[in-house]
Amino acid sequence: MSSRLSGVVVPSGPAAGPAGARRRGPFSGWTLRRTLVVSIVALFALVTLASGLAMSALLERSLVAELDSRVASTATRVLGPEGRRDDDRRGPPADAGQRRPLADMLVVVVRGSTVQTNTVATRNGGSRSLSIPQVQALLQAGLTSRPTTVDLGEDLGRYRVVGVTTPDGARVVTGLPMHPLEDSVRQMRLITAGLGLLGFLLVGIGTALLVGRALRPLDRVAATATRVATLPLSSGEVDLAERVPSRDTDRRTEVGQVGAALNDLLDHVDVSLRHRQESETQLRRFVADASHELRTPLASIRGYTELSLRDGQLPGDVRTSLERVESESARMATLVEDLLLLARLDAGRDLAREPVDLTRLLLEATSDARIVGPDHRWRLDLPEEAVEVVGDQARLTQVLVNVLANARLHTPPGTTVTGALRAEGGEAVVTICDDGPGIDPALLPTVFQRFSRGDAARARTQWSTGLGLSIVQAVVTAHRGTVDLESRPGRTCLTLRLPRA
Incomplete structure (x- = not known):
């Protein structure tokens, strides 16, 4: 609503003023x-x-x-x-003193x-x-x-x-x-x-x-x-033992009503968290058991497929079908291994703790990526002295391979991918940057979620399972580190921070 006076539109109603700003009390x-x-x-x-x-x-x-x-x-x-005044009398009157x-x-x-x-x-x-x-x-x-x-x-x-x-x-x-x-x-x-x-x-x-x-x-x-x-209530087992003292839960008083209501709320939240934890535990156990059980039949399928492909008298269409089976079984085996790794990390399984030379790992992972992706330009920015951390070498290698593979699979040919490593205080900082088209801002909040896939502008293949960055975050978090991702057209940079001690 608005009222018009002398050609000037004057806003009216409760929203009048700058953006309907609320008046604040004294x-x-x-x-x-x-x-x-x-x-x-x-x-x-x-x-x-x-x-x-x-x-x-x-x-x-x-x-x-x-x-x-x-x-x-x-x-x-x-x-x-x-x-008359006393001064005008000829003689002092009897009550002159008064x-x-x-x-x-x-x-x-x-x-x-x-x-x-x-x-x-x-x-x-x-x-x-x-x-x-x-x-x-x-x-x-x-x-x-x-x-x-x-x-x-x-x-x-x-x-x-x-x-x-x-x-x-x-x-x-x-x-x-x-x-x-x-x-x-x-x-x-x-x-x-x-x-x-x-x-x-x-x-x-x-x-x-x-x-x-x-x-x-x-x-x-x-x-x-x-x-x-x-308290960390988002995931994992939560011990919600905090309660308002009984002396502050007297429902006859206003504060007691608030304290009692808060205790009731905490009781409900505690029950809900326990149910959620039980469901997550059962799901992790199922994923771990299913992944473990699938490894044997997948290995058998791959073995029989490789054995069958050695027969030189196979018809062309049969050989093509077997090669397709071998490719899909290899893809399935990779997916099963990734799911099993995530399930173990979710269960809190301890990783190996040994000195790891990140300089050598980044150099080797970039060399492998250069061979797999010759249509990309690969660059390294390494310090003069080696940067070491304490952790699981196999898992950290998998992190670097996943990050480089993600940059290779989701950028067009000719993209420059730069890997850098530096020591910053008590942390080792690894950055993998590319000058590709970037990630859609709407997808940035979900890129580390499981089975999350990039948009069509970056994705050149549908082979990706969407678990690569999930594994990266899970492994780095298990090493008490952090992962950050920044992206805009022409620059996408993923930063890994790992404690050096």
Whole structure:
């Protein structure tokens, strides 16, 4: 779906964006332990911050209300019952001591053009009278009997003030400073911040310890799964003894449910692997027995065929038929020998362990290939010193012969085949490369499988059984080595790596 607007096609739907990329969450890629710890600590920080702000606001409101009450009471102390200032009385009244202004109170009296102010305390501990701009700021603030906040500058700070007019027409402004209130609120905020930071650290450490302890069973379950994942389960006999400890399989808990489910899965996998191993063992035994039993009748067929061919009076068609029988019996004998070798290697039969000169083996195998395939160009790249490995000479010879035969059979005449040998660290590296048409990339993953045959572009004959490279991989693996194959048009290279010791 797409929507068209002003000639511009705008993608719509869930796949909009670069290739429908999925949005990743804020905790993507985090471990469960980190996610829980960060989430809990972040929640604690938000609650602490909100509580601190609320407490600060409530305290400030309470202190302002108390200050307003004091401002109203101080205004009453300044003004007499008749609405006049104490200083205007001819004699001190009986309650003058009670109505005397507070030491930190601001008093401004305006009568006509005369302005009278008292001395007020500054924030740094001194005292002074109000300046003209400060008096003007008070008079222009539109004060009433309700307390109002007025800022009188950095030295005096903010004041809560009220303004009243006496019956004789005088304008009286009284107020109290707010910096004690502000200092109290600031101190409370600092204390709250300090306690919040301390609580933040304690909650972080405590949460990490508690979450780590709570997730310890899950770590043991993950460790069991990791150990199982490293086991060679693809082939051969597998001893799948790994299980989640019984203490981590309590189905009443979430982790226990995971542990119990993993144990059930491992039990099923163990049973399946045992059945597979039994089937593979029976199949190997059958192939080995069948191959062994077929060797005798095939040898008899070849022997009788060779004996019959010695008769010079055989008709032409009979001789042709016998030659065909001899050829097919030889091919069948080779196939039987290859199957028997693979069955023995699969069964883990030990190979001979003796010093083998790979330089001489490669030289002899290339010489034989040159005689069998004179229409190919054969080249060698050998080191000056001999390269030796410890292994089975007959099997390693078969490996080199198979690789060279594979290059000869699956490339057209005129192809150059180059065999190279070098010592690389603790390994002997053999490379057989040709400049033929290459292998179809779709066939590369299966070239080492049994009875795998190349594509028509490389295969010039159907005589191949498809076991050559399978034997190469099986023999090299039995020698604790590796086989790699790279192919592209104009270059196909097979690399054998064998340990030298």
